[in-house]
Amino acid sequence: MLGKLVKHDFIATWKLPAALDVLVIALGIMTGLMIQLIPHVEDSMGIGIFMLSFIGVFYIGIIAANVVTIILIVMRYYRNLYTPEGYLTFTLPVKTDMIVHSKVITGTVWMFLSYICTVISILIAGSGFIRAFDVPGNELREFLREVFTLFGANSPGFIVVIVLTFLITPAASTLCMYFCVSIGQLWHSHKILGTVLCIIGIYIINQIFSQVSFFASGFWGIMTNPGADIDASFGGIYLRMLIILLIFTMIESAIYYAVCLIINRNKVNLD
Numbered sequence: 306m307l308g309k310l311v312k313h314d315f316i317a318t319w320k321l322p323a324a325l326d327v328l329v330i331a332l333g334i335m336t337g338l339m340i341q342l343i344p345h346v347e348d349s350m351g352i353g354i355f356m357l358s359f360i361g362v363f364y365i366g367i368i369a370a371n372v373v374t375i376i377l378i379v380m381r382y383y384r385n386l387y388t389p390e391g392y393l394t395f396t397l398p399v400k401t402d403m404i405v406h407s408k409v410i411t412g413t414v415w416m417f418l419s420y421i422c423t424v425i426s427i428l429i430a431g432s433g434f435i436r437a438f439d440v441p442g443n444e445l446r447e448f449l450r451e452v453f454t455l456f457g458a459n460s461p462g463f464i465v466v467i468v469l470t471f472l473i474t475p476a477a478s479t480l481c482m483y484f485c486v487s488i489g490q491l492w493h494s495h496k497i498l499g500t501v502l503c504i505i506g507i508y509i510i511n512q513i514f515s516q517v518s519f520f521a522s523g524f525w526g527i528m529t530n531p532g533a534d535i536d537a538s539f540g541g542i543y544l545r546m547l548i549i550l551l552i553f554t555m556i557e558s559a560i561y562y563a564v565c566l567i568i569n570r571n572k573v574n575l576d
Contacts, residue, residue: 314410329419332363381411386490395573401566416476463547470554473554477557480561491568515550518549
């Protein structure tokens with residue numbers, strides 16, 4: 306039955322998120338082409354400004370596409386569960402948990418695809434910069450090698466943490482938004498306000514913990530120690546910070562998931 310719910314949710318939601326993903330890729334291709342033309346129009350101020358402005362449009366566009374994807378996912382969750390449509394949803398011959406699981410799976414997949422398309426788009430645009438300014442391959446490789454060494458990206462531990470973070474983040478983002486909507490709908494007269502305040506509260510908590518992880522990982526120590534070898538210490542400290550943030554995200558997501566289940570089992574407000 307879960308498979309049927311997921312299939313139904315995908316069929317009901319695929320058009321706009323898929324169109325946004327295609328738009329993000331198209332923006333990357335167009336930006337890459339624009340950047341490649343910059344060296345050929347250096348004497349034309351107007352065209353140069355237009356091309357640079359288009360890079361700004363690219364930046365705003367990929368952010369907007371990701372935000373709209375989140376809004377679409379959240380609106381689907383809210384509309385199906387906490388509006389009069391919820392009366393029909395909760396009469397389906399399935400457990401409430403399966404309904405929540407279907408929403409989480411669908412939202413996570415669309416978020417993951419949005420992240421993938423964003424990365425691909427940025428890489429395409431970046432390749433246009435490399436071609437436009439004819440960056441030598443050996444210099445690029447040397448630069449990337451130095452960056453990887455500084456951040457410790459050439460270690461197996463770093464790769465594992467980055468992969469886990471990339472896989473977990475879409476689910477964490479989806480669960481966070483569902484959690485906020487679920488809490489917000491408990492406000493009888495101001496559901497949207499309750500959701501917005503919950504989002505703000507979660508953002509503040511995450512920012513505070515980010516600062517805590519900054520200090521706990523050891524960054525403050527090397528910044529305040531004049532004799533510290535930053536190049537030698539930075540990679541390990543950065544990895545510790547990523548691990549702390551990853552563990553916090555996993556714990557946070559587990560709480561979001563549990564609260565969503567509890568509320569949808571017992572505290573749904575369809576007034």
